[in-house]
Amino acid sequence: xxxxxxxxxTKVYPGGVKALDSLDLTVPDGEFFALLGPSGxxxxxxxxxxxxxxxxxxxxxxxxxxxxxxxxxxxxDIAMVFQxxxxxxxxxxxxxxxxxxxxxxxxxxxxxxxxxxxxARLGLEHLMDRRPGQLSGGQQQRVALxxxxxxxxxxxxxxxxxSNLDARLRLEARTFLKKLQRELGVTTVxxxxxxxxxxxxxxxxxxxxxxxxxxxxxxxxxFQRPANTFVAGFIGSxxxxxxxGTVRGDTLDVAGxxxxxxxxxxxxxxxxxxIVYGVRPEYLAYSAEPAKGxxxxxxxxxxxxxxxxxxxLDANDVTVQAVVPEGSEPAIGxxxxxxxxxxxxxxYRDGELV
Amino acid sequence: xxQATSPPEVAEQAVRTRRYxxxxxxxxxLRAGAFVAPALLLVAAFLVFPALWVLYxxxxxxxxxxxxxxxxxxxxxGNLIDAVVNPEFWSSTWLTVEFVLGSAVIGxxxxxxxxxWLLRDRRGPLKRLVEGLVILAWILPSxxxxxLWVALLDRDAGTLNALLHTPGYAWLLxxxxxxxxxxxxxxxxxxxxxxxxxALGNVPPSHLESARLAGASGWQQLRDVVFPHIRGHILxxxxxxxxWTFNDFSPFLxxxxxxxxxxxxxxxxxYKVALQSGELxxxxxxxxxxxxxxxxxxxxxxxxxxxxx
Amino acid sequence: MTRFVLGRIGFYxxxxxxxxxxxxxxxxxxxxxxxxxxxxxVTVPDFTLDNFRAVAEHPYALPSLYNSLVLSVGTAVLVxxxxxxxxxxxSRVRLPxxxxxxxxxxxLSSIITGTAAMVPLFQLAVExxxxxxxxxxxxxxxxxxxxxxxxxxxxxxxxxPKSYEESARVFGATPLQIVRHVVVPLxxxxxxxxxxxxxxxxxxxxxxxxxxxSDVEKQPAAVxxxxxxxxxxxxxxxxxxxxxLLYSIPVVLMYLFVSKKYGFxxxxxxxx
Numbered sequence: 001x002x003x004x005x006x007x008x009x010t011k012v013y014p015g016g017v018k019a020l021d022s023l024d025l026t027v028p029d030g031e032f033f034a035l036l037g038p039s040g041x042x043x044x045x046x047x048x049x050x051x052x053x054x055x056x057x058x059x060x061x062x063x064x065x066x067x068x069x070x071x072x073x074x075x076x077d078i079a080m081v082f083q084x085x086x087x088x089x090x091x092x093x094x095x096x097x098x099x100x101x102x103x104x105x106x107x108x109x110x111x112x113x114x115x116x117x118x119x120a121r122l123g124l125e126h127l128m129d130r131r132p133g134q135l136s137g138g139q140q141q142r143v144a145l146x147x148x149x150x151x152x153x154x155x156x157x158x159x160x161x162x163s164n165l166d167a168r169l170r171l172e173a174r175t176f177l178k179k180l181q182r183e184l185g186v187t188t189v190x191x192x193x194x195x196x197x198x199x200x201x202x203x204x205x206x207x208x209x210x211x212x213x214x215x216x217x218x219x220x221x222x223f224q225r226p227a228n229t230f231v232a233g234f235i236g237s238x239x240x241x242x243x244x245g246t247v248r249g250d251t252l253d254v255a256g257x258x259x260x261x262x263x264x265x266x267x268x269x270x271x272x273x274x275i276v277y278g279v280r281p282e283y284l285a286y287s288a289e290p291a292k293g294x295x296x297x298x299x300x301x302x303x304x305x306x307x308x309x310x311x312x313l314d315a316n317d318v319t320v321q322a323v324v325p326e327g328s329e330p331a332i333g334x335x336x337x338x339x340x341x342x343x344x345x346x347x348y349r350d351g352e353l354v
Numbered sequence: 355x356x357q358a359t360s361p362p363e364v365a366e367q368a369v370r371t372r373r374y375x376x377x378x379x380x381x382x383x384l385r386a387g388a389f390v391a392p393a394l395l396l397v398a399a400f401l402v403f404p405a406l407w408v409l410y411x412x413x414x415x416x417x418x419x420x421x422x423x424x425x426x427x428x429x430x431x432g433n434l435i436d437a438v439v440n441p442e443f444w445s446s447t448w449l450t451v452e453f454v455l456g457s458a459v460i461g462x463x464x465x466x467x468x469x470x471w472l473l474r475d476r477r478g479p480l481k482r483l484v485e486g487l488v489i490l491a492w493i494l495p496s497x498x499x500x501x502l503w504v505a506l507l508d509r510d511a512g513t514l515n516a517l518l519h520t521p522g523y524a525w526l527l528x529x530x531x532x533x534x535x536x537x538x539x540x541x542x543x544x545x546x547x548x549x550x551x552x553a554l555g556n557v558p559p560s561h562l563e564s565a566r567l568a569g570a571s572g573w574q575q576l577r578d579v580v581f582p583h584i585r586g587h588i589l590x591x592x593x594x595x596x597x598w599t600f601n602d603f604s605p606f607l608x609x610x611x612x613x614x615x616x617x618x619x620x621x622x623x624x625y626k627v628a629l630q631s632g633e634l635x636x637x638x639x640x641x642x643x644x645x646x647x648x649x650x651x652x653x654x655x656x657x658x659x660x661x662x663x
Numbered sequence: 664m665t666r667f668v669l670g671r672i673g674f675y676x677x678x679x680x681x682x683x684x685x686x687x688x689x690x691x692x693x694x695x696x697x698x699x700x701x702x703x704x705v706t707v708p709d710f711t712l713d714n715f716r717a718v719a720e721h722p723y724a725l726p727s728l729y730n731s732l733v734l735s736v737g738t739a740v741l742v743x744x745x746x747x748x749x750x751x752x753x754s755r756v757r758l759p760x761x762x763x764x765x766x767x768x769x770x771l772s773s774i775i776t777g778t779a780a781m782v783p784l785f786q787l788a789v790e791x792x793x794x795x796x797x798x799x800x801x802x803x804x805x806x807x808x809x810x811x812x813x814x815x816x817x818x819x820x821x822x823x824p825k826s827y828e829e830s831a832r833v834f835g836a837t838p839l840q841i842v843r844h845v846v847v848p849l850x851x852x853x854x855x856x857x858x859x860x861x862x863x864x865x866x867x868x869x870x871x872x873x874x875x876x877s878d879v880e881k882q883p884a885a886v887x888x889x890x891x892x893x894x895x896x897x898x899x900x901x902x903x904x905x906x907x908l909l910y911s912i913p914v915v916l917m918y919l920f921v922s923k924k925y926g927f928x929x930x931x932x933x934x935x
Contacts, residue, residue: 088831100834381756386753389749389751487689490685497889
C-alpha cells in the first residue's frame with residue numbers, strides 16, 4: 001500500500017487547452033479519496049494522469065516513495081476500474097479476473113485459484129463461466145472490482161465507478177464499495193460528478209473546477225464550510241442560497257432584509273462592504289409568522305423531497321429556498337418567513353469564505 | 355438521495371471520446387511505424403512502383419513487339435495526344451460513365467440499399483436466404499459468373515429467352531451495355547447491401563420513433579432521419595464502388611467490348627490498345643488518364659464527405 | 664388495415680422478384696453438371712456423374728484447385744496479418760499524413776489491380792525472378808489487396824472502445840500483448856470478413872496468375888477454366904459447368920462457415 005502525491009501536476013493538451021493547472025495533492029496511505037467536479041473540470045484527466053494513460057506536461061506523480069511520472073501505466077503498480085468497466089467481452093469471468101495475473105506470467109492453476117478466491121469474496125463464485133454480456137450491471141461492476149483486487153496493486157483508481165448503475169443499485173453499490181475499501185485498506189482515488197456520492201463514500205475529497213482544485217477536505221468540512229462560492233453552489237443536494245448583500249454596521253442587508261452577521265464572520269467585516277451571504281436551505285427555519293432577522297416572501301413553488309419539502313420564496317425578487325419538515329409545508333401564494341441559523345450561515349467576500 | 359444525482363454526463367462523454375482518441379495502447383510513433391512498415395513495403399513494391407512505371411511508360415513509344423520493344427524512345431506527351439484524339443477513347447469514356455452510373459450508382463447502391471432497408475428489422479431464414487444469394491453472386495469466381503451469364507443470355511437456349519418467350523433474341527448483341535450493367539449490378543450489390551445493413555443498424559431507433567410519432571411517412575423518415583445519419587457511409591460506399599466499377603475488366607468476359615466497341619469501357623479499351631494492338635505506350639497513356647479521372651472522382655467524394663463538418 | 668395488407672403483399676412481391684433475379688443466373692450451374700451433353704438450356708438433369716469423372720481424369724483440373732487454395736489462403740493470411748497491424752497502428756496513433764496516405768493507396772489499388780499495370784508488374788516480376796513463383800504471386804496479390812483491407816479494418820478498429828486497451832495497459836500488457844489478447848478477439852468478425860474477401864478475390868483472379876505463372880502445373884483454377892473454354896475452338900460445356908461447380912463450392916463453404924461462426928458483415932460499416 002502506498003500514498004499518492006502530486007507535485008505541481010500540469011497537463012496541457014495539444015492546442016493549448018490546460019486541463020490541469022499545477023496541482024498539488026497528497027492522498028495518504030489507505031485513504032478513500034474523491035475527485036469531484038462538473039463535466040470537463042479535469043477530474044478524469046487527473047485520474048488518467050495518475051494512471052499514466054495521459055502524460056503530464058509538468059510536475060510529478062509519486063506513488064509510495066517512487067516518482068512514476070515517466071513510467072508506463074503497467075509499471076506504476078496501480079489498478080483501475082473504468083467507467084464502462086472494460087471487461088473483455090470475449091473472456092469469461094475467471095479469465096477477466098485473472099487477466100492481470102496472466103500478464104504477470106502467473107501459472108494458469110495459480111491464476112484460477114486466485115480468481116476464485118477474490119470472486120468468492122465478492123459473491124461471484126456462481127458466475128465464473130459467464131461472459132460479461134451475460135451479467136447484470138451490478139455483477140459487471142463487481143467483476144471489475146475483483147479484477148483490480150487480483151492485482152494486489154499499491155493503489156486503486158476508479159473512474160465514475162457507479163455511473164453505469166441504475167439509481168437504486170447505485171445506493172447499494174455505494175455502501176458496498178465503502179465497506180470493501182475499508183476492509184482492503186488500499187489507497188483509492190475515485191472520480192465522480194455526483195456530490196452526494198463523494199460526500200457519502202470519501203474519507204476526503206477534492207472539488208475541482210477548470211483544472212484547479214477549489215477545496216480539499218473531509219466531506220463534513222466541505223459541506224459545512226465550502227471554501228468559495230463555487231464549492232458552495234456545487235455541494236449539497238439542494239444548492240446553497242447565495243445572496244448578494246451589504247454590511248450595514250453590525251448587521252447585513254440581504255435583499256432588503258436585515259440579517260444578523262453569522263458567527264464565523266463576526267468581527268471580520270467592515271461597514272459598507274459588498275458580500276455574498278450563503279445559507280443552506282436546511283439551515284433556514286421557516287415559519288408562517290413574521291420573525292426578526294428573517295428573509296420573507298411569497299411562496300412560489302413547493303417541491304416534495306419525501307420526508308421534507310423544498311419551499312421557494314420570492315423575497316424582493318430574490319429567490320430563497322428553504323427546507324421545511326413534512327406536515328408544515330405552506331401552500332403556493334402564502335407569505336413565508338425564513339430565519340437563517342447564525343452558526344451555519346456563511347459570508348463570502350470576492351467569492352472566498354470569510 | 356436519488357434527486358441529488360446530477361444528469362448523466364452526456365457532454366463529457368463526447369468530449370472524452372474526442373480527447374482520448376490518442377494512443378490507447380501506448381504504442382508510440384516508433385512502434386506504430388513498425389506495425390505499418392511491412393504492409394507499406396509490399397504496397398510500395400507492388401502497387402506504387404508499378405503505378406509510377408505506368409506513368410513513365412505513358413511518355414514512351416514502348417511496344418509489345420518490334421524495334422520499340424527493345425529500346426523504347428521518349429516521346430513526351432505524344433501518347434497522351436494520340437490517345438485523346440482517338441474517337442474510340444471518347445466513346446469508351448462515355449460508355450464508362452454510363453456503366454458506372456448505371457451499374458454502380460443506380461444499380462448496386464439503389465438495390466443494395468433497398469435490400470438492406472427491406473430486411474432491416476427482420477431476422478430468420480428469409481433474411482439469411484436473400485442475403486446469402488446476394489453474397490453468393492459476389493463471391494463466386496468471375497470466370498464462372500461470366501460464363502453463367504453467357505448461358506443465361508444465350509440466343510438459342512438461354513434461360514432468359516425461355517422465361518420471356520423471346521427465342522432467338524440476342525441480348526449481348528442488341529443490348530450490350532444494358533447486359534453488362536445488369537450483370538455488374540447482380541454481381542456487386544452484396545457489398546453495398548452489407549455496408550448499408552451495418553449503417554442502418556447504427557441509426558438510433560429512438561430517432562426513427564420520434565419521427566414516426568411526429569407523423570413522418572416512410573419516405574420522410576428516410577430523408578430526415580436515415581440519410582443524414584448514414585451520409586458518411588453512403589459517400590464512402592459510392593467512392594469505393596465507383597472506383598471499382600470504373601476499373602472493372604469483367605465486361606470483357608461477357609461481350610469482349612463488342613459488338614463494334616458498343617460496350618468497350620475504358621478498362622477494356624486499355625487492354626485492346628496495349629495488348630491486342632501492342633501499343634504499350636499509348637495504353638499506358640490511357641491508363642494515366644484513367645488515373646486522373648479516378649483522382650477527380652475521389653476528390654469530389656472526399657469534398658462532399660468533408661463538407662459534413 | 665388494408666394499407667397494412669397491401670404493404671405485406673408489396674414486400675413479399677419485391678422479395679420474390681429479388682430472389683428470382685439472384686437465383687435464375689445460378690440455376691445452370693446446378694443443373695448442367697448433372698446432365699449428359701449439357702447445352703446452355705436449364706433442364707431437369709438426368710443425374711449422371713460422367714461429367715465429374717471426366718473432370719477427375721483431366722490432368723490439370725483438380726491440381727489447379729489445390730493451386731488456387733495455396734494462392735488464396737497464402738494471400739489471405741498475409742493480408743489479414745499485415746492489414747491488422749497497420750490498421751491498428753493507423754487507428755490508434757496519429758501518424759502525419761495518415762488520411763491522405765490511405766486514400767492515395769486506395770485510389771492506386773483500384774486502378775493498378777486492373778489491366779493497366781499488367782506490363783510493369785510483368786517486367787517487375789521478371790527482374791525480381793518471381794515468374795512462375797507462387798510465393799511471388801502471393802506477394803504481388805497481397806500488395807494489391809492491402810490498401811482496401813487496411814481501409815476497411817481501420818474502421819473496425821476505430822469503432823472499438825479504447826478502454827479495453829487502456830485497461831490491459833494499466834495491468835502492464837505490452838502493445839503486442841494488447842493486440843493479441845484484446846484487439847484481435849474484439850475485431851475477429853472484421854478479420855474474418857477481410858479474410859473471406861481476400862480469399863474470394865484471389866480465388867477468382869484470372870489476370871495475375873495468367874500473366875505470372877506460365878507453368879501449367881502451378882496455374883490456379885481461374886486460368887484452367889479458360890483452357891477448357893477454348894478447347895477445340897468450342898466451349899466444352901460439360902467440362903466447364905462441372906469444373907465451375909467444383910471451383911465454386913469451396914468459396915461457398917467458406918462463406919457459410921464464416922457467416923455461421925462470426926457473422927459475415929461490416930460491424931458499424933465503413934464511414935470515413
